[in-house]
Amino acid sequence: MTDDWITRAEAICMLCGGHCCNGAQPPISEECYRRLVAQGVPEAVFGQNGYRFVKTCDDGTCMLCKGGKCSIHAFKPETCIAGPFTFDVTRKTIRIFLKYETICPLVRLFKEFPEAYGQQYAAAVRSITRLVSDLREDELAAICQIEEPETEKVAEIPRIYQAQHDNRY
Secondary structure, three states, X not given: OXXXXXXXXXXXXXXXXXXXXXXXXXXXXXXXXXXXXXXXXXHHHEEEOOOEEEOEOOOOEEOOEEOOEEOOHHHOXXXXXXXXXXXXXXXXXXXXXXXXXXXXXXXXXXXXXXXXXXXXXXXXXXXHHHHHHHOOHHHHHHHHOOOXXXXXXXXXXXXXXXXXXXXOO
């Protein structure tokens, strides 16, 4: 990514003020949970409703968003790293979706700069596949019940399991 792209992206994020954090309840794997708690994130920030997630404040903003910025940006959850990409899972496939610009104004910039898009897409796939392999089937089913209508499907990738995940529950 060029310096120009980074400068423009930072300006867009600053003006947006964390719109992507509104209504967000990012899923948290057990590994991510332990990592966040070890970094000082209070256990009271997390909720459970079929899967563990970061709670929202009364106004609908992620509890970890402070002043329009992520307070844990350096070690944020997998789906936050993946943004503005999101996912859905079938038995054999992970479907990757790109959020609309109404959710994330960076989408326009990603579309203008294919190299930046490619880099973020690759990071999203790594992050999402790690999360999917770390969650139980019942957790994934609960997550996949969440509607995300302002997205477009951009890819389908095979769902790959690591042997250590097959027998852990």
